[in-house]
Amino acid sequence: MEIRIDRIADAAYIRFTKGKVAKTKNNGDHLADYDKKGNLIGFEILHFSRLVPKQEKVTLSQVIDTKRTEIATS
Numbered sequence: 001m002e003i004r005i006d007r008i009a010d011a012a013y014i015r016f017t018k019g020k021v022a023k024t025k026n027n028g029d030h031l032a033d034y035d036k037k038g039n040l041i042g043f044e045i046l047h048f049s050r051l052v053p054k055q056e057k058v059t060l061s062q063v064i065d066t067k068r069t070e071i072a073t074s
Contacts (some may be wrong), residue, residue: 010049015042 002015022036031044045051 005048010047012045012048013042014045017041 004013004015005011006013017039019035019039019041021033021041023034023038025032025034029046031046033041033043035041
């Protein structure tokens with residue numbers, strides 16, 4: 001797994017596995033990349049700073065759990 005944070009783009013990308021992206025689903029504040037078999041390759045969280053308060057320490061797993069909840073309810 002690889003995690004990249006781009007402060008200029010205000011985004012975080014989590015790559016779960018290597019592979020060629022065949023399809024990207026845009027769900028507003030996040031993008032999900034899939035291979036041709038439909039397996040999840042990576043996940044991009046847009047507007048990342050909105051999820052991480054500046055005065056508070058937050059772990060990446062807390063941010064991921066928040067996004068999972070949002071995906072499940074959308």
